[in-house]
Amino acid sequence: MTSDSVAAIATVILLFPMGYFLLASPPFLFVRLDIEPVAQLLRGLFNAYFLMMTIAGAVVTMAFAVAGRPVSAICIGLMTAFAVSARRWSLQRMDVLLRARDAGDPDAARQLRRMHWGGMLTNAILLAATIASIPYVTVTST
Numbered sequence: 001m002t003s004d005s006v007a008a009i010a011t012v013i014l015l016f017p018m019g020y021f022l023l024a025s026p027p028f029l030f031v032r033l034d035i036e037p038v039a040q041l042l043r044g045l046f047n048a049y050f051l052m053m054t055i056a057g058a059v060v061t062m063a064f065a066v067a068g069r070p071v072s073a074i075c076i077g078l079m080t081a082f083a084v085s086a087r088r089w090s091l092q093r094m095d096v097l098l099r100a101r102d103a104g105d106p107d108a109a110r111q112l113r114r115m116h117w118g119g120m121l122t123n124a125i126l127l128a129a130t131i132a133s134i135p136y137v138t139v140t141s142t
Contacts, residue, residue: 003067003068003069004138006063006064006066006067007063007064007067007069007072007137007138008134008137008138009063010059010060010063010064010067010076011060011130011133011134011137011138013056013059013060013063014056014057014060014076014130015127015130015131016052016056017049017052017053017056018053018123018126018127018130019127020048020049020052021045021049021119021120021123022120022123022124022127024045024049025045025116025119025120025123026120028041028042028045028116029116032109033109033112033113033116034101034108034109036102039094039098039101039109039112040098042094042112042116043091043094043095043098046087046090046091046094046119047087047091049119049123050083050084050086050087050090050091051087053079053080053083054080054083054084054087057076057077057079057080057083058080060076061073061076061077061080064076069137072133072137075133079126086122090115090119093115094112094115097111097112097115098112
């Protein structure tokens, strides 16, 4: 298998969790986040997304390193590190907001919605950057 093949397959692997979040997150825009099961489901979506990004990112980082593409490996490694730290921060923040909402804070659902929009925007930026990098990743240097 050539270096280009490894890079292309690795990039497709990385696109799966981003595509999952891209398709799974917009339906939450049509429901109220002050409903307990809906908010818990949104939290689970974020948890699954960041977990999948961490695993896929680690695999893809190793694939790029083995394929001899250190710059791509470093970029994907940084994306993976972001997913690890964002998962911890997001879930802690969501737990705080869910407790505040349960305690009667009317602003908590709005802040959850803001986090939801931020997560969708961040995913869209990462997805666009990954898709834009495909021609550069798969070009064989001569």
